[in-house]
Amino acid sequence: MKTHFIAIGGSAMHNLAIALKDKGYQVTGSDDAIFEPSRTRLEKKGILPEELGWFPEKITTDLNAVILGMHAHQDNPELAKAKELGLKIYSYPEFLYEQSKNKTRVVIAGSHGKTTITSMILHVLNFHQKDVDYMVGAQLEGFDCMVKLTRDNDFMVLEGDEYLSSPIDLRSKFLLYQPNIALMSGIAWDHINVFKTFDDYVEQFRKFVASITPGGILVYNEEDSEVVKVVETAENYFRKIPYKTPEYEITNGKVHLKTEMGDVPLSVFGAHNLLNLEGARHICQTLGIMDEDFYEAIMSFKGASKRLEKVERDDKGTLYKDFAHAPSKVKAAVKAFCEQFKNEKKYGFLELHTYSSLNPVFLEQYDHAMDGLEEAVVFYSEDALKIKRMDPISPDLIKEKFKNQNLKVFTNAEELHAYWNTLDKTHGVYLMMSSGNFGGLDLTK
Structure with missing residues (x-):
């Protein structure tokens, strides 16, 4: 399959480009600015554009997919050429859905905590050598890339962002994933340049819950009143699993989780991180990870990049x-x-x-x-x-x-x-x- 990225240098886009190259796809791309670490990582994979700028001649009829990043503008010359040729143009989340539509999709959403929760889930699965496809918004210890796509894995874990999908697709990214299993960590107004009122922002989460596949699962933070309102007013059918901050204590500067299996020492701190941990535990349960195995793995989780x-x-x-x-x-x-x-x-x-x-x-x-x-x-x-x-x-x-x-x-x-x-x-x-x-x-x- 031959793919071309318009704005390949973005933090999300370059990781998807690398994942597709690793999957065996032919990958090209363009951008008018590429910074580190994107530049070095693309260069190592042999997919760094030879020069910066937009080149309509790169858009040819043999492309199977054109993937459009948010950094590009609606008048981008490569985008115009792709439209002229009638090529299939995907947003980043739209293409991820295409790659995972035959898998069980696990989507982690929320105004805050989604990167950490996704990272915790992936850490636990990796610890127990459970192989899944994934997309996460931070670099994780033990992971080479923020995106992994395979032909054979049954599950895909996706960090679900409520921001816009692309310059020509103004839907929230997480509305394109259609989760089988979902988590909602919290709702607090953000991105006011796009969502002008709080209700407009909350509406994206209502739509997200409505997009859960029939008979699916939603794990949600019962301590967040806005989340509870959205869950209680949902009209579609899914299983609801609430979670809340677990008991813990701090001894000699070390956080210990209080569990039925005894105290579990952690490498992270903060009540919000323990709340995130509890959400991750419930998701891992739905993926077949027993609590004992979850706690064994989470002790070595040191946090997502740039999160405390x-x-x-x-x-x-x-x-x-x-x-x-x-x-x-x-x-x-x-x-x-x-x-x-x-x-x-x-x-x-x-x-x-x-x-x-x-x-x-x-x-x-x-x-x-x-x-x-x-x-x-x-x-x-x-x-x-x-x-x-x-x-x-x-x-x-x-x-x-x-x-x-x-x-x-x-x-x-x-x-x-x-x-x-x-x-x-x-x-x-x-x-x-x-x-x-x-x-x-x-x-x-």
Whole structure:
């Protein structure tokens, strides 16, 4: 099969391209910008485009599939050529469904926790040498690629994202998967550039539940009132399995899960991660993994990349980075950090740089998000606001919306870095929350 990727350099797209190459497909692609690690990984597989840019001549009638990434625009010249030739154009999730439509599809959805839960499930299955196809949104220890596609595996585990499928397919990605088994971890308004109201956002999850195949299974977080509303009002037929935060205790800085089989020591911390773990356990049960085997495997799970991930520093200071940027994720990460390091001075840094997080209306969602930290810092770039054509935001407005007048607010990367360099990282503990890089801050030094 011959496939071509329009915008092959994306974090999701390049992993799918590699998975198809490993499956034996002919793979080509184009992009106008490819960054690391995508560049090196594509190059190793021999599918890195020879030059950057869009080349309509690459679109030929012998292509079996054209896969369109979100980075491309509707007026992309390669897309126009594909339409002109009448070729089949797939979005990323649409193509994943085509690859898995004859398998049992397990889809993990939710505003937060879906990457960690998917990662936990895959870790347990890998530990017990249970081979499945998968797609996950983070690099995992012991896995070469974030996507695996085979001809023979019976199951496919998919992280289900509610964001748009492609520039020409405005459906939420997870609506294309039609799960046999699903999990919903939580609902908290996000992506307000696309979903203008909270109800519009919630509607995507209603549709997701409605897309579960007849007689399927939904594992859901019964502690989230919005999730419960969606489940209770669903009209289609499926089996409902609720889950909640399990009992645990922290002893000498180590989290121990309280189970019928005794205490289970864990390598992750935070109530939200234990809630994620419980959801993963129920999914694994549906896949034939007994609780005893689940606990044996989960003890060695160290977390998904950039999810409360410990950074090894040259000075041996205690620093964790987290992908948290949406309000619900920030609150969960801060709460976990404060609980884990009760007796330490806690520093928290948050970078606001997504469209939603820089919207004055959405900033209301961050109220008290940094409470519990002895030193709390928020950074956003005034240049980023200009690039996004958004109105300026004052530091005073940030303090007001966070309901925290003790916040340190930086709008210039150089000033942030200067402050960072005044801190002795061997004293206290540090939590760095961003889907960016704090204007190029090196967290290892």
